[in-house]
Amino acid sequence: MAEVQQPGGMDTFNILHAFPEALVRGLRCGFLSDADYHHLTQCETLDDVRLNLSESDYNDALADMTSLTPTTLQGAAVEKLVEEFKYLRTQSVEPLGKFLDFITFEYMIENVMLLLKGTLSGRDINELIAQCHPLGMFKESTMRSIPTFESTPSGYADLYQTVLVDTPVGPYFAKFLQESSDRGGGDVRNVMEEVEIEIIKSSLIKYWIEDFAAYVDKLGGETAVLMGELLRVRADTNAINITLNSFGTPLNEPAMRSADRKRLYPAVGHLYPAGTAMLTDVSNEDELGRVLELFPQYSGLWNVHAASSDKSIDDAFYERDVQMLELAFEGQMHYACFYAYVKLKEQEIRNLVWITECILQQQKDEISKFVPVFSQHSPWRLKKRG
Numbered sequence: 001m002a003e004v005q006q007p008g009g010m011d012t013f014n015i016l017h018a019f020p021e022a023l024v025r026g027l028r029c030g031f032l033s034d035a036d037y038h039h040l041t042q043c044e045t046l047d048d049v050r051l052n053l054s055e056s057d058y059n060d061a062l063a064d065m066t067s068l069t070p071t072t073l074q075g076a077a078v079e080k081l082v083e084e085f086k087y088l089r090t091q092s093v094e095p096l097g098k099f100l101d102f103i104t105f106e107y108m109i110e111n112v113m114l115l116l117k118g119t120l121s122g123r124d125i126n127e128l129i130a131q132c133h134p135l136g137m138f139k140e141s142t143m144r145s146i147p148t149f150e151s152t153p154s155g156y157a158d159l160y161q162t163v164l165v166d167t168p169v170g171p172y173f174a175k176f177l178q179e180s181s182d183r184g185g186g187d188v189r190n191v192m193e194e195v196e197i198e199i200i201k202s203s204l205i206k207y208w209i210e211d212f213a214a215y216v217d218k219l220g221g222e223t224a225v226l227m228g229e230l231l232r233v234r235a236d237t238n239a240i241n242i243t244l245n246s247f248g249t250p251l252n253e254p255a256m257r258s259a260d261r262k263r264l265y266p267a268v269g270h271l272y273p274a275g276t277a278m279l280t281d282v283s284n285e286d287e288l289g290r291v292l293e294l295f296p297q298y299s300g301l302w303n304v305h306a307a308s309s310d311k312s313i314d315d316a317f318y319e320r321d322v323q324m325l326e327l328a329f330e331g332q333m334h335y336a337c338f339y340a341y342v343k344l345k346e347q348e349i350r351n352l353v354w355i356t357e358c359i360l361q362q363q364k365d366e367i368s369k370f371v372p373v374f375s376q377h378s379p380w381r382l383k384k385r386g
Helices: 015-029 035-042 048-055 072-089 095-123 125-131 140-148 153-166 169-184 188-194 198-218 219-247 253-261 275-281 285-292 297-307 315-332 336-362 379-385
Strands: none
Touching: 015 072, 015 095, 015 336, 035 048, 035 336, 048 336, 072 095, 095 125, 095 140, 095 153, 095 169, 095 198, 095 336, 125 140, 140 153, 153 169, 153 336, 169 198, 198 219, 219 253, 219 275, 219 285, 219 315, 219 336, 275 285, 285 297, 297 315, 315 336, 315 379
């Protein structure tokens, strides 16, 4: 039996994956430059923004747009990213194809949770579908069927069956529902009525991270090293944010901390298992800070957040993530460059939305508070030169 080659190494990688990797390398030139960001921050109106973007890679995406707003710009930029990603997917063979599918699972989870939340609040299905992320779309018949079920045990039973059967992320839903049923000793159909949507979403994202991490570890090679590190950091970020966001909510009550909140921490990452065990007992920001002080890779980020009223922990995470993703993208002979491309483009889209919102609301003093991608003026690059 022939030995299965790991996706990493000069002798084997290019045989199957040279073309899609060359494509994603070519897409690198489509990122906005430092000069582009400088010109955008000098704009006085959204028409000026559109004029400046006409000389960038976003020109075709904005060509048919009658009026530019932060929302329409975000939609056009996301659609452009989705088109590029889908083209990469069509040019990929296994196991890269499955790796790219794993990237989309996160957006599928977000879309399904949006539809489930809409079901409970009675929102219009067309409005909900319009808000779904294009990378997480699945069969329209499935999407349209979800909000049609009644908010009854029997209705939820049919809804679960529809979701589990028709979506690739069905196993994550099945795992959550079964674990919730086993823990509560009740009927699985009653789980939705007792658990908040955000807790369900955090559970599903946890399962996805653990599943993705196991897959890249199985792949081996440079993919396991680089992508594994990105997922470990992602798991830690989720654990910290879950803890931070629970303060002031029922999830921070002693009984809920040890039961429900603990279940939401991914079973991977630098914080797992010792750090996540300590996070279970954390009840306020000071205690969270003392836990993170024990982990050098997070103590600095937390100190920046604690010492600055202008920079949130999310801002510190974004800066850290961009550095890691840029380094992963610049590496060769691994799959992490595809994940890095998607996440770096998402950061660029966040930057565009921030800039246009500041211009629209005439908050020019705040306009430079974004994290540029592949910038020669990034703090970590300047520090390296110094």
